[in-house]
Structures are given as structure tokens and as C-alpha cells.
Amino acid sequence: MLEGQAVRITKIYNNNAVESRDAKGNEVIVVGAGVGFHMKTGEEIDETKIQKVFGLLEPAVEEKFKEFISYIPSEYLSMGNEIIDYVQEKLSIEQNTLLYLSLVDHIYAAVKRFRDGIQVKNVMLWDIRRFYKAEYDAGLYALKVVEKYTGIQLWEDEAGFLAFHMAEARMNENAGDMQKIMDIMSELSSIVTYHFKIKFNQDSVYYYRFVTHLKFFAQRLVNGKLYEEDGQNQLLDLIKVQYANSFQCVKKIAELVRNKYQYTLSSDELLYLTIHIERIIYKSGS
Numbered sequence: 001m002l003e004g005q006a007v008r009i010t011k012i013y014n015n016n017a018v019e020s021r022d023a024k025g026n027e028v029i030v031v032g033a034g035v036g037f038h039m040k041t042g043e044e045i046d047e048t049k050i051q052k053v054f055g056l057l058e059p060a061v062e063e064k065f066k067e068f069i070s071y072i073p074s075e076y077l078s079m080g081n082e083i084i085d086y087v088q089e090k091l092s093i094e095q096n097t098l099l100y101l102s103l104v105d106h107i108y109a110a111v112k113r114f115r116d117g118i119q120v121k122n123v124m125l126w127d128i129r130r131f132y133k134a135e136y137d138a139g140l141y142a143l144k145v146v147e148k149y150t151g152i153q154l155w156e157d158e159a160g161f162l163a164f165h166m167a168e169a170r171m172n173e174n175a176g177d178m179q180k181i182m183d184i185m186s187e188l189s190s191i192v193t194y195h196f197k198i199k200f201n202q203d204s205v206y207y208y209r210f211v212t213h214l215k216f217f218a219q220r221l222v223n224g225k226l227y228e229e230d231g232q233n234q235l236l237d238l239i240k241v242q243y244a245n246s247f248q249c250v251k252k253i254a255e256l257v258r259n260k261y262q263y264t265l266s267s268d269e270l271l272y273l274t275i276h277i278e279r280i281i282y283k284s285g286s
Helices: 059-071 074-091 097-115 125-131 133-150 156-171 175-196 205-223 233-242 244-261 267-282
Strands: 011-014 017-021 027-031 052-055
Touching: 011 059, 027 059, 027 074, 052 097, 059 097, 074 097, 074 133, 074 156, 097 133, 097 156, 125 133, 125 156, 125 175, 125 205, 133 156, 156 175, 175 205, 175 244, 175 267, 205 267, 233 244, 233 267, 244 267
Parallel strands: none
Antiparallel strands: 011 017, 017 027, 027 052
């Protein structure tokens, strides 16, 4: 964002964060170890110290970031840089200023709670581990970064909270909708578990595909987006016979969705759910 130009400071927040302008004259926050140390407004930034540049194109983001920078200790910005780099790479998330803010702000509060002897239980932890494994693993990585900087081993619950922030960013949902999505996924997953009296093999590729399908289905349900038919009724007729037990399970799912959410599954949704359930039950070593 700032390549090929002299980067000058317009405001200093602390040793690790300053305000500047990009090539188009837009306000940006430049973050990096020592980027503001012994510097003055108007001076050119040492580009070798720049770790992250955050655009402030939305007024709400701008105000939140400036308030955030004013009270967060500089070492938390460095933690955030490491964590957000990992998250962007592992979860294929584009640079997201709000995600950076929410992760660092949560970590700052979590460390403070730990030092005060306060543990907040994450009632969603089990579902997060099941349905958002990649985000949860990234949350565990974040805890290792925190330990490296502070010497504190935060509780596993915090990895779940951080994973929730990441999942929100990936699915572009708010916290309330994310909770509804997880609730629906848990309900539908439980139907499969009780119907077949099995425990899922959560390391199976078929489980990952099943969960991914549930995520998008639950997201459509929460957002009220209907599924467009592909007209595969003949294939569904075949699948009903070939995968009879899995289809019986899907009928239970369809009944719950119809009664509780007033939504009727399309023939395509019945088809794909049946196929996913057949694979997870009979091919994944459940």
C-alpha cells in the first residue's frame, strides 16, 4: 500500500503505531516494532520497521482503531501482527482491520482477566471445536503467541472465543447470526448421531465436507435465502432407494427444519444431505 513513496508520519500513537497517508492521500495506521520510537510528526518512516498497514476507509473503523490504539499496550500490536499473518495464510482471509482489532482487543482483555484470576467459560467450545476446526487451531496458535510475549498460558476457552471471531470474519456474519448458525448445525448433527447411534470421526475428509455443507445450509436458513433447484428429482429417486437409511435420517432433518424454522427442504437439498450423510456414516470410519 505504501510502496514507492516517502512515508511520513502525520500522528504518533505510541512506539509501535503511527498514522500516515497512502499514495492516494487516504489515512492509514502503520504498525511495526519501533516504527514510532524517537520519531516526530512529519518525519519519514523507516520502511524496514513497517509490519502492517491498515486502511481506514470507513468512519466507524477509523474511530474504533484510533480509540483502540490509545489504550492497547504496544506489545499487543506485535502479537496481533503475528497472529493476523497466520490467520490470513491458514484461513485464506484477506486483510481485515476489524478482525485484527477484535482479536487483539480480546487477547488484551483475556490476559487482564487471567491476571485477575477470572476464568470465563466458553459454553460454545465443544461446538466450535467440532464445526470450526481450522479456526479453533488458529485460536490455539494465537494462545502460543500470547504465551511467547507474556509468559501466560491462557485457558483453552479463549482459543474458542478467538476462533469465533475468525469464523465471523470468514462467513461475514455478526455474532448473533453465528450463534444461530452453530445452534442449527448442532441440532442437525445431533439428529444424525442419534439416528445412527454413532460418534463422528472428526478427522475424516467426509466429516469436513459434511460440516461445510451444514454451515452453508444453516447460513442460508438464518439469512432466509432459498436454495435454487437444479432439477435432479430422478437422481433423488435413485438415492432414496440406494441410500435408504441415510434418506430416512434426512427426512427427520427435513421435519425438524419444517416445524421449527418453517422452511421446506428442496429436492436438491434432500439429495445432497443424503449423499453427505451416507459418506460420513459408511466411508469415514465413524
